Amino acid sequence: MGRLDRDPTRPVYVISVAASIVSVHPRTLRIYEDEGLLCPARTATNIRLYSEEDVRRILWIRHLTQNRGVNLAGIRILFELEERLGTRILETLFDEANAFDDEQARQASKAESSDLPQALGAAPTQPAASVGGASSGTTQATRPPTSGQPPQDASNRTRQVVGADHH
Amino acid sequence: MGRLDRDPTRPVYVISVAASIVSVHPRTLRIYEDEGLLCPARTATNIRLYSEEDVRRILWIRHLTQNRGVNLAGIRILFELEERLGTRILETLFDEANAFDDEQARQASKAESSDLPQALGAAPTQPAASVGGASSGTTQATRPPTSGQPPQDASNRTRQVVGADHH
DNA sequence: AACTCTTGACAATGGTATTGACAGGGTTCT
């Protein structure tokens, strides 16, 4: 069922598909994982499988890097914060952007996107733990629930993969 | 009384002194201001005057950039967050570093500093407002209270200015 | 067989952060 799947944590996309959905280079996804920002599940044969939550998380990374200019180390801190606080900290920030003073409004106007992104998912900082059953041979990462729909702006436009309803 | 002054919000240091205290180049301080991370007071003749809170804030910036690799855009987001939330979010994060799992501990071990920094001060995003009385002709920025002592590590070692107890 | 996945390595390109220098003008202190 691809993107219409009911369980957003189910690892369903191989790297090429995920990269296509979020419009990044597969190499980039591997780097995000190397940098600890992302932890896709692995099959028994070591193939990465990305879930909807992973996709959402990547979109958040893209939004922050492309639209806000935050570097990967900064994103890591933000993820850690959200996990520690257990709240949608960025959602808190961006939802109330209207309440910002003139200086803040000026900063916000620099961003290309006028959409107010919702909170990031928490960083899946745990190593992938093996759980049986979901897909035979699939290693499912344990992670806190991901919240919020990532921003839908030009740079984060998701691409519907034609004909690839399942990896 | 220089660094022993009772009021940490009082603007007392010219840029060369502040730069010396925090061991950065004056050019860098101007850039931080240009980037909206910092807003020192101004004299009637347009000279920047930095307070203890400003110094603390700069030390936080240095800690995050030098030790955590966060870029200035990332720091801006973190400052905005702390202001929005009105809590010491980074203090929350770093104080509980011991409770992190193995993956987090691995990330933390990459940092040079073993000190756990306390929370950042809020971003002084308001334009400086004129208040009379504190120092004649000095423009005092209005800002939320700054919390926490910044990290004391090698890269953020503050330098006592000899013989310059007051700009 | 053909294609895709893996890790690891290398490189090109554009952007960022810091420092440094300079010009021209203004301010403060001796």
Added chain:
DNA sequence: AGAACCCTGTCAATACCATTGTCAAGAGTT
């Protein structure tokens, strides 16, 4: 008056970062 320092603005060197791209060698999938 002169020296030092402040201002804004500009330019540049240097190191680093993020992204993309390529390649090699091996493994996995259809």
